[in-house]
Amino acid sequence: MSTPKFSRGQLNVFQTPDDVNRVTSALHGVGRKVALVPTMGALHDGHRELLRRAKRLPGTVVGASIFVNPLQFGEGEDFDAYPRPLEHDLEVLAEMGAELVFVPKVDDLYAPGHSVTVHPGPLGDELEGAARPGHFSGVLTVVSKLLNIVAPDYAFFGEKDYQQLVLVKRMVRELNIPTKVIGVSTVREHDGLALSSRNVYLSEEQRADAAVLAAALAAGAHAGQEGAEAVLSAARQTLAARPQVAVDYLELRGTDLGPAPVDGQARLLIAARVSRTRLIDNLPVLLGAGV
Numbered sequence: 001m002s003t004p005k006f007s008r009g010q011l012n013v014f015q016t017p018d019d020v021n022r023v024t025s026a027l028h029g030v031g032r033k034v035a036l037v038p039t040m041g042a043l044h045d046g047h048r049e050l051l052r053r054a055k056r057l058p059g060t061v062v063g064a065s066i067f068v069n070p071l072q073f074g075e076g077e078d079f080d081a082y083p084r085p086l087e088h089d090l091e092v093l094a095e096m097g098a099e100l101v102f103v104p105k106v107d108d109l110y111a112p113g114h115s116v117t118v119h120p121g122p123l124g125d126e127l128e129g130a131a132r133p134g135h136f137s138g139v140l141t142v143v144s145k146l147l148n149i150v151a152p153d154y155a156f157f158g159e160k161d162y163q164q165l166v167l168v169k170r171m172v173r174e175l176n177i178p179t180k181v182i183g184v185s186t187v188r189e190h191d192g193l194a195l196s197s198r199n200v201y202l203s204e205e206q207r208a209d210a211a212v213l214a215a216a217l218a219a220g221a222h223a224g225q226e227g228a229e230a231v232l233s234a235a236r237q238t239l240a241a242r243p244q245v246a247v248d249y250l251e252l253r254g255t256d257l258g259p260a261p262v263d264g265q266a267r268l269l270i271a272a273r274v275s276r277t278r279l280i281d282n283l284p285v286l287l288g289a290g291v
């Protein structure tokens, strides 16, 4: 079978695993590196930042994938409602200088009878995993498929989905996947709200309420020197001003999402519902004397 056409300097769209794999193999064959930005589409400035970071790599073809992965959505979640503005997304990718995009249909990745999945280990059942059972198995299964299909040298993920980033890094390390995973800081609105494709679900009033997540994290991070209790208490105090925001969890953890240290780098994570929209966010916190 011949390699599909690939035009340098243009956005090349591929639907099937075989097509995109032949193209990236051919690129590797002529010494080019490949960077992948996996997404579920509805691209915003957070995704743009991941693409911008990828574009900084010399001699590297930057690609993205757009796939709303049914395996990571639970029953009653927003799989059907999830925004899918494909034309807009292709324009953003072309504007950002991406040269390939993999846009499979569900059947292209999950043939009937597909049954093998990746088990994330105990961290997959905590935090987001406790609220969304099976979510991280779905995420790791599709990410491992994307990395096997595209075979990128680099893959970029946002810190906004911090637990996802930690688990993807762990999977790549423990399953010996030869891709370097690069985490990118969260891009925020002027009032701190983390950009997220799900922000489109918010009404004007809910959008104002949603800013309290970032404000609570910032208040917590600010209290880091006084220790873990002070961090949580400052964050809770900020959240108390918006009782209509239903906090699912507010937790201080180590940077690997194990227990937080007494001193040094930690991560403060939050998930909350603003009406029916579930939002997540997190920030680094330097605890105690910061050693």
Ligand SMILES: Nc1ncnc2c1ncn2[C@@H]1O[C@H](COP(=O)(O)OP(=O)(O)OP(=O)(O)O)[C@@H](O)[C@H]1O
Pocket (backbone or CB within 6 Å): 038, 039, 040, 041, 045, 046, 047, 049, 050, 156, 157, 158, 159, 160, 161, 184, 185, 186, 187, 188, 194, 195, 196, 197, 198, 199
């Ligand atoms: N504000 C952001 N800053 C940096 N990276 C981001 C941001 N939002 C999303 N990303 C990253 O973009 C990648 C694709 O995410 P995805 O397409 O699910 O977008 P999303 O905005 O996170 O959507 P959702 O609202 O479903 O969580 C992920 O690695 C995610 O962490």
Ligand SMILES: CC(C)(CO)[C@@H](O)C(=O)[O-]
Pocket (backbone or CB within 6 Å): 038, 039, 040, 067, 069, 072, 139, 142, 143, 161, 164
């Ligand atoms: C990594 C990912 C593309 C897997 O579906 C998704 O979880 C996301 O967009 O964060």
Ligand code: BAL
Pocket (backbone or CB within 6 Å): 072, 161
């Ligand atoms: N950005 C994380 C994907 C999800 O919420 O399903």
